[in-house]
Amino acid sequence: MxxxxxxxxxxxxxxxxxxxxxxxxxxxxxxxxxxxxxxxxxxxxxxPPDVADALVRIASDPTPATHGYMSNSGYLSTRTAVAERLSEQSGRTVAPESVVMTAGAAGALNVVLKTLLDPGDEVILLAPFFVEYLSYVDNHGGQSVVVQTDDAFMPDPEAIRQAITPRTKAIIINTPNNPSGAVYGPAELESLRSVLESADHPIYVISDEPYNEIVYDGVSVPSTLALFTHVIVCYSYSKSLSLAGERIGYIAVKDTADDYRDLMDGLVMANRILGFVNAPSLIQKTIEAAIRLNARxxxxxxxxxxxxxxxxxxxxxxxxxxxxxxxxxxxxxxxxxxxxxxxxxxxxxxxxxxxxxxxxxxxxxxxxxxxxxxxxxxxxxxxxxxxxxxxx
Ligand SMILES: Cc1ncc(COP(=O)(O)O)c(C=O)c1O
Incomplete structure (x- = not known):
């Protein structure tokens, strides 16, 4: 049974x-x-066609061990390309050591929650939310605490303040949002930051960002890495490169996050012991090429x-x-x-x-x-x- x-x-x-x-x-x-x-x-x-070409080229690369294991955090060259892109976007230096390549955002979220949660730790979810968050939090012994957003699907700072307890370990935010399509602007993020920072212990912001590039009418998405102190970004190429079946994304941690060094070591270990071992090698290399090509x-x-x-x-x-x-x-x-x-x-x-x-x-x-x-x-x-x- x-x-x-x-x-x-x-x-x-x-x-x-x-x-x-x-x-x-x-x-x-x-x-x-x-x-x-x-x-x-x-x-x-x-x-994108040039990404498809890169994929084929890398697949037939005769260099020995092209398809072998690498460091559990991923290829240094791929993490360097990701870190450079994040540095440009956030306006602050992100080191390759702050990046772990993962099996999509789903893999990233599970690795982060495995690393952060002790049994009974609470994770705030802002409704409406990607439904799998409930299972991911539960997978790692956490308790989801659901807080509704307002009528425009923006975070409600007062409701979040009331939901914070001594057990609150993290909040998951997702902007642009699935399912509402809402994009939080600088003012909304600033109010959120001030509520979280008024808590009497650090609360990690897990920023799930698979739709970062999928925005319309010239809307821009503020960098969460720039804004928050204890922030962990979970990103995926599933949507921005139409690669959902290939399972590739990353975790990026700001070096000001509470317990940064243990956090990075924990993430790398969690990626290994959850059984991912490392993100798929062929697609890591393809992503590196896609970043250099500026593809989307x-x-x-x-x-x-x-x-x-x-x-x-x-x-x-x-x-x-x-x-x-x-x-x-x-x-x-x-x-x-x-x-x-x-x-x-x-x-x-x-x-x-x-x-x-x-x-x-x-x-x-x-x-x-x-x-x-x-x-x-x-x-x-x-x-x-x-x-x-x-x-x-
Ligand atoms: C908000 C959100 N987070 C995470 C995921 C998981 O994406 P991935 O394919 O990268 O695991 C999805 C997929 O639809 C999503 O909408």
Missing amino acids: IAKRLKSKLQSGSMIRKMFEEGMRLKKLYGDENVFDFSIGNPDLDL VDVENYQARRDALHEILVKAGFDCPKPAGALYLFPRSPLADDRAFVDIAARYNILCAPGSAFGRPGHFRLAFCVGMPVIRGSANAFMALGKEMGLI
Whole structure:
């Protein structure tokens, strides 16, 4: 018999995955073009062509041990490229020794939480949040403490102040945010900093930043490394280079963070003993090339999809803020019961995820990293759904 804790997780399941599977079923029944599957954030753009070329070149590199183990923190040359990029972005020197290459942001977050948490330590999550945070905190014996953001999905400093206890070890922030698309500006981050610094012990800011480059209308994302003292950045190339299946990202720690030296040693050990050992070698080298090439996916393409889907939702009468970043719309659910609404949407072959799966009931999430034909094809279905809901 498998472990009881995992068994209970299997039973509660992932709502988003369920919608994804429902999508596969409906596509078989009605054909791909008649199912509007906005359920999952799987980046569908090609990786930039010069990065694809680098990948092929590195794969056939005859140098001995190109595909062997390296230091558990990753190749020094890759960490140097990452550190140089971070130094440019943050305006302060980041050393390669402050960087650990990881298996994506998911790997990074688990390594960080393994390193920080004693049993019962609390981690503040700002809702709505990437649902896996709950499992990641639980994986390492921590307790998640959920704090709602305000109506614009910005951090609520007073609510955070009230949630801080002597057991608060860390807060996870995610800007640009999945699922709300909110990007915290300098003023919001400054208020957050002042609340955290008024606590009577250091609180680590775990800044989960996979959407850092996925921003629209010229919005800029302030550097968390520049701003916070006890900050640990978790980054991923899944979205910025469309490499989600290849599992590559990094952790970067500011050298002013509490217990910096032990923290770095701990992260390297956690990367090893969680069984990652090291981030995949081929993709580390590819990332190094991508940084030198200044490569990123075609963000303008995502912006066009955001605009097209947003226009459809607004025409159909939905209350839908336009997200400043990331790959999701997060409209208000016309029904208080967002799960019931998602079931009704599925009757129109529209697949989406309920806000309650992200700790924010009363909303639903649409991932717009799907082809433009799916977005345009969904217009009539959204109009019909809007009518049924009495929105138009
Ligand atoms: C906010 C957030 N954090 C982390 C991840 C995990 O990303 P990765 O593929 O790098 O593990 C995702 C993936 O969608 C995400 O949206």
